[in-house]
Amino acid sequence: MNQTEIDKLLNIMQTLRDPEKGCDWDKAQTFKTIVPHTLEEAYEVADAIERDNMADLKDELGDLLFQVIFYTQMAKEQGLFDFNEVVEGLNNKLVRRHPHVFSEQKTLTDEELEQQWQAIKEQEKAAKPNSFEQTLWHDIPKVLPALTRAKKVQKRAANLGFDWPDYHGALEKVSEEVAEVSEALAKNPQSDHSAEEIGDLLFATVNVARHAKHDPEQILRNATDKFVGRFAQVEAVLKQQGKSLDSSSLEEMDEAWELVKKSAKE
Numbered sequence: 144m145n146q147t148e149i150d151k152l153l154n155i156m157q158t159l160r161d162p163e164k165g166c167d168w169d170k171a172q173t174f175k176t177i178v179p180h181t182l183e184e185a186y187e188v189a190d191a192i193e194r195d196n197m198a199d200l201k202d203e204l205g206d207l208l209f210q211v212i213f214y215t216q217m218a219k220e221q222g223l224f225d226f227n228e229v230v231e232g233l234n235n236k237l238v239r240r241h242p243h244v245f246s247e248q249k250t251l252t253d254e255e256l257e258q259q260w261q262a263i264k265e266q267e268k269a270a271k272p273n274s275f276e277q278t279l280w281h282d283i284p285k286v287l288p289a290l291t292r293a294k295k296v297q298k299r300a301a302n303l304g305f306d307w308p309d310y311h312g313a314l315e316k317v318s319e320e321v322a323e324v325s326e327a328l329a330k331n332p333q334s335d336h337s338a339e340e341i342g343d344l345l346f347a348t349v350n351v352a353r354h355a356k357h358d359p360e361q362i363l364r365n366a367t368d369k370f371v372g373r374f375a376q377v378e379a380v381l382k383q384q385g386k387s388l389d390s391s392s393l394e395e396m397d398e399a400w401e402l403v404k405k406s407a408k409e
Contacts, residue, residue: 153226156209156216174217181210182286193364239263261302290359293349301353310354317351320344376403 159169184207191200215226238245240263243256251259268282283295300306307313320343327337352359380399381391388396 149226152208152212153216156212160216160220169213172213172217174214177210177213178286181207184210239267288360289345290349290363293346294353294359297346297350297353307350307354310351313347313350313354316347317344320347373400373403373407376406 158164159166162170184203188200188203188207191197191203211229212226215224215229219225240260242263243249243251243259279299280296283292283299285292287295297306307316320340324337324340324344327334327340331337349359352362377396377399378388380402381387381395384399386395391399
């Protein structure tokens with residue numbers, strides 16, 4: 144996108160928010176009301192990538208960019224900042240956080256990159272004015288998907304030295320949590336305690352994924368997609384047998400499921 148197109152986009156957004164000739168819906172929005180739309184657009188970008196649909200990705204990236212333009216227009220109206228200031232801040236941050244590219248010109252290992260990244264983040268944190276809101280977790284948004292937030296919290300704790308040396312300890316913790324879930328469910332499956340223990344199990348599982356260098360959000364999406372695909376095959380198998388999902392018993396569906404799994408292995 145050239146400067147002319149950027150200016151055109153900014154002017155369109157300003158017109159949409161114009162008190163007299165703008166769009167009523169756009170004029171009525173606030174920072175908070177736009178948030179759900181921003182999250183939805185981010186997920187649609189991810190969906191286009193997972194579907195490997197580059198045409199859709201181009202459109203979805205435009206929609207996501209519109210969210211940034213919307214926020215900056217509202218901020219400009221309130222005298223807070225404008226789009227150019229956001230871009231300037233981003234440019235400075237990218238250069239500051241990549242000294243091995245823009246100043247020192249050297250190759251770093253993954254471990255060295257992580258150490259450098261954390262050191263720079265700490266410097267940035269120390270440079271900010273002190274605030275009662277700046278707790279250990281203040282920059283990890285609570286609105287993140289639960290698996291992603293769990294991974295970030297665990298990574299923060301690991302950087303402080305609170306972590307297992309490898310995945311073995313994390314995996315043993317999963318086994319421990321499974322036993323506690325079984326005990327809680329045996330007493331009362333619907334109790335708050337059962338829910339708490341299941342939550343602990345999910346949290347522990349995220350830790351295993353993190354140690355194995357897998358993104359828990361992505362691998363759970365992959366697992367869900369695999370289930371959806373296999374269940375569609377189960378339906379096809381039953382249909383070949385003159386049955387439907389609605390009329391089939393659990394045993395019949397399970398038998399079809401095993402056929403599908405066996406076929407996939409072959």
